[in-house]
Amino acid sequence: PSVFAGIAQGPEDPILGVTVAYNKDPSPVKVNLGVGAYRTEEGKPMVLNVVRRAEQMLIQNESRVKEYLPITGLADFNKLSAKLIFGADSPAIQENRVATVQCLSGTGSLRVGGEFLARHYHERTIYIPQPTWGNHPKVFTLAGLTARSYRYYDPATRGLDFQGLLEDLSSAPSGAIVLLHACAHNPTGVDPTLEQWEQIRQLMRSKALLPFFDSAYQGFASGSLDKDAQSVRMFVADGGELLMAQSYAKNMGLYGERVGALSIVCGSADIAVKVESQLKLVIRPMYSNPPLHGASIVATILKDSAMFDEWTLELKAMADRIISMREQLFNALKIRETPGDWSHIIKQIGMFTFTGLNSDQVAFMRQEYHIYMTSDGRISMAGLSSRTVPHLADAIHAAVT
Numbered sequence: 001p002s003v004f005a006g007i008a009q010g011p012e013d014p015i016l017g018v019t020v021a022y023n024k025d026p027s028p029v030k031v032n033l034g035v036g037a038y039r040t041e042e043g044k045p046m047v048l049n050v051v052r053r054a055e056q057m058l059i060q061n062e063s064r065v066k067e068y069l070p071i072t073g074l075a076d077f078n079k080l081s082a083k084l085i086f087g088a089d090s091p092a093i094q095e096n097r098v099a100t101v102q103c104l105s106g107t108g109s110l111r112v113g114g115e116f117l118a119r120h121y122h123e124r125t126i127y128i129p130q131p132t133w134g135n136h137p138k139v140f141t142l143a144g145l146t147a148r149s150y151r152y153y154d155p156a157t158r159g160l161d162f163q164g165l166l167e168d169l170s171s172a173p174s175g176a177i178v179l180l181h182a183c184a185h186n187p188t189g190v191d192p193t194l195e196q197w198e199q200i201r202q203l204m205r206s207k208a209l210l211p212f213f214d215s216a217y218q219g220f221a222s223g224s225l226d227k228d229a230q231s232v233r234m235f236v237a238d239g240g241e242l243l244m245a246q247s248y249a250k251n252m253g254l255y256g257e258r259v260g261a262l263s264i265v266c267g268s269a270d271i272a273v274k275v276e277s278q279l280k281l282v283i284r285p286m287y288s289n290p291p292l293h294g295a296s297i298v299a300t301i302l303k304d305s306a307m308f309d310e311w312t313l314e315l316k317a318m319a320d321r322i323i324s325m326r327e328q329l330f331n332a333l334k335i336r337e338t339p340g341d342w343s344h345i346i347k348q349i350g351m352f353t354f355t356g357l358n359s360d361q362v363a364f365m366r367q368e369y370h371i372y373m374t375s376d377g378r379i380s381m382a383g384l385s386s387r388t389v390p391h392l393a394d395a396i397h398a399a400v401t
């Protein structure tokens with residue numbers, strides 16, 4: 001007998017559940033393209049060299065203690081994180097208009113931002129792209145916001161539904177919150193061009209829509225940290241307000257360390273001080289204060305110019321390997337004369353390709369080829385290697401013919 005006997009079995013997470021199924025498969029040819037984590041050409045998880053070096057420095061520093069961080073996290077980390085995304089010369093930083101708090105990776109930053117808005121902002125509706133990362137609607141709904149979607153992806157062109165996006169944002173109520181992927185949109189790999197971003201910016205500012213940027217892939221899309229922050233910086237340059245959730249999971253490979261930051265760009269320095277005081281009241285009863293280790297690694301790397309440069313090289317190498325996987329997969333399908341236009345594989349940006357395969361084809365590939373991906377046909381290019389590309393191309397070919 002148990003007081004919990006009546007509890008129903010919960011469903012597996014649609015993304016992390018792919019790895020659970022993969023782990024149970026005994027096949028030697030199995031490939032996991034489900035979860036968005038970088039793998040080496042050998043299919044192994046990777047710790048960046050610069051991260052290892054930073055950890056060694058931290059361990060050797062005898063004055064280092066394990067005291068609690070403040071509620072807002074490591075001060076250096078917060079300053080450096082804001083500089084990384086907004087740019088060292090950002091007027092908002094120079095004018096002390098940015099409130100930054102260290103949070104539990106990207107997810108935690110989104111959640112704290114969502115809770116803050118639900119308590120203190122006049123409009124509770126957040127518009128999220130259709131489709132988006134599967135956790136977004138849950139994070140914001142549980143934070144107390146109402147999630148609605150705006151058109152983003154057009155399956156016919158496998159590109160941006162820009163007209164639909166503009167129409168939906170135009171008809172959103174004034175003041176509504178809009179979730180924007182800063183770069184490398186997950187799951188589609190489709191980003192607006194800079195000209196399109198400028199139009200989105202003008203429309204949003206004219207309707208006082210509040211931008212909430214999610215930056216989980218800075219540097220991972222193009223290989224350049226500055227280039228991948230251009231969309232965000234356009235919205236800061238106009239002097240307006242916004243929220244920014246940053247994750248170091250992918251770009252520093254710190255997945256399990258749970259390092260991220262929430263920044264709120266405010267209209268004035270006074271307001272930023274008050275906003276920070278309220279963020280502390282959100283955080284304290286939730287988890288008191290954030291973990292020390294990951295943020296110390298990030299701060300060590302960001303404040304040392306040699307280590308920073310080493311990081312950018314390692315980041316570029318990861319981005320380049322992903323781009324090379326796109327080319328290899330595209331060529332492998334071309335050689336097989338697989339029916340259809342597969343050019344979106346090389347056009348899409350970031351960690352994922354939104355293949356256009358339907359859930360039956362995805363199930364077929366899992367069954368017959370032991371290839372694992374989310375049921376929406378999203379594959380993680382970072383999980384591929386030269387060795388596994390032919391197997392994937394065979395599977396896709398068989399699934400569509």
Ligand code: PMP
Pocket residue numbers: 036104105106107108133181186214216247248249255260
């Ligand atoms: N946003 C997006 C769009 C993501 O793809 C992810 C990671 N898959 C996250 C946020 C958050 O990840 P994490 O909490 O691991 O930083």
